[in-house]
Amino acid sequence: MHYNRARSKTPLAKFEECLQRLEKIVQELEKGEVPLEKSLTLFEEGMQLSSACRKELEQAEGKVEILLKKNGKLQAEPFEPLMDKATNRH
16 A cells, blocks of 8 residues: 555655545546446545544644643643634534
8 A cells, every 4th residue: 555655754744645645546436437346445545544644633733732731821722623613603
């Protein structure tokens, strides 16, 4: 799998590489021209890449919270994605 190559890189490079590969997989599957066996393999790889990206984002979120705690009087607040903020406006 391609995502194993990204393990030796920085977290940001790993995230970006995983995200690019995931986008390519989605494009390939959306074309609908891939045989079933290959589709299943791509889907499995995509799920692993998605999990890896989610893990990197969660770790970055934790680092932001730690930085907020360390810098004086700032209060640590959980990260709220833009989508969550938009849905809370209703």
